[in-house]
Amino acid sequence: DIQLTQSPSTLSASVGDRVTITCRASQSVTKWLAWYQQKPGKAPTLLIYKASTLQSGVPSRFSGSGSGTEFTLTISSLQPDDFATYYCQQYHSYIYSFGQGTKLEIK
Amino acid sequence: QVQLVESGGGLVNPGGSLRLSCVASGFSYSDYFMSWVRQAPGKGLEWISYISGRDSTMYYADSVKGRFTISRDNARNSLYLQMNGLRADDTAVYYCARAAAGLDYWGQGTLVAVSS
Numbered sequence: 001d002i003q004l005t006q007s008p009s010t011l012s013a014s015v016g017d018r019v020t021i022t023c024r025a026s027q028s029v030t031k032w033l034a035w036y037q038q039k040p041g042k043a044p045t046l047l048i049y050k051a052s053t054l055q056s057g058v059p060s061r062f063s064g065s066g067s068g069t070e071f072t073l074t075i076s077s078l079q080p081d082d083f084a085t086y087y088c089q090q091y092h093s094y095i096y097s098f099g100q101g102t103k104l105e106i107k
Numbered sequence: 108q109v110q111l112v113e114s115g116g117g118l119v120n121p122g123g124s125l126r127l128s129c130v131a132s133g134f135s136y137s138d139y140f141m142s143w144v145r146q147a148p149g150k151g152l153e154w155i156s157y158i159s160g161r162d163s164t165m166y167y168a169d170s171v172k173g174r175f176t177i178s179r180d181n182a183r184n185s186l187y188l189q190m191n192g193l194r195a196d197d198t199a200v201y202y203c204a205r206a207a208a209g210l211d212y213w214g215q216g217t218l219v220a221v222s223s
Contacts, residue, residue: 001169034209036152043202043216044152049209087152091209094166096142096154 002026002090006099012107017078021102023071023088032092035064035073038101039084047086048073078104109133109212111203116217123193123221129186129203129214137161137181140206143188145199146216153199156188157206171197193221 003026013019023033031051036044046055048064051071061076075082083106088099115127129141142157156167156177165177176189186203198221204210 036210038152043213044210045213046209046211049211053208055209055211089152089154089209091206095168096157098144098152098154101151 001095002029002093002097004088004090004097004099006086006088006102008102009100010103010105012105013078014107015078015080019075019078019104021073021086021088021104023066023073023099025069025071025090028068029090029092031067032090033064033066033071034089034091035062036087036089037082037084038087044087109205111205111212111214113201113203113214113217116201116219118220118222119193120223121194121221124189124191125193125219127188127190127201127203127217127219129188131184131186131203131205134205136184141179141186142204142206142210143177143186144202144204144210144213145197145219146202147196147199150199158186190219193219195221197221 005024007022033051035048038044047058047062052064063074065072086102110132113129119125137160143155145153155171158165158177174192178187200216200218202216203214205212
């Protein structure tokens with residue numbers, strides 16, 4: 001099965017900062033990677049699919065890049081609503097998997 | 108608009124069974140794969156199963172294989188998860204999600220608690 005490792009696990013940042021979260025796969029997932037945002041007590045929401053395609057309605061300050069085994073999620077200018085937990089997920093394999101999550105906290 | 112509504116969660120004894128349901132609306136249900144994802148209290152997301160739209164091909168995570176069964180009824184726009192042999196570590200919020208490019212729509216979740 002494909003393992004996904006996110007870094008960092010926790011990230012402290014301020015409003016207006018540019019932040020990057022990394023997701024590394026144990027084997028190539030080509031471009032079949034998605035990113036989600038989850039707030040406490042709520043279901044996750046899809047931000048990006050196919051590594052770099054922005055889901056409809058998601059602000060353009062979110063962007064994704066990468067292919068193969070290394071991927072990044074970047075938020076260009078943090079807004080108060082962005083403090084949440086972020087997960088990557090691969091759907092290259094028939095057996096899907098998620099990264100362990102990155103909690104984005106207010107500094 | 109797309110809506111997914113789960114039900115069927117609750118408190119169950121170890122070794123017991125439970126059947127979760129998810130009713131879909133707002134899209135052509137039979138055209139889409141559907142998935143179950145769970146989240147234990149204070150933990151991350153864990154994908155557990157998905158099922159194809161028409162031929163009902165199914166896949167499972169190792170953690171639930173042989174104990175859980177995913178199924179769907181396209182006439183009722185419904186997705187199910189039959190959970191047998193429940194253990195304490197199955198305690199989680201269970202979400203159904205539509206599998207398109209990624210998991211693009213999610214339900215609100217239903218809580219399953221396994222405890223004596």
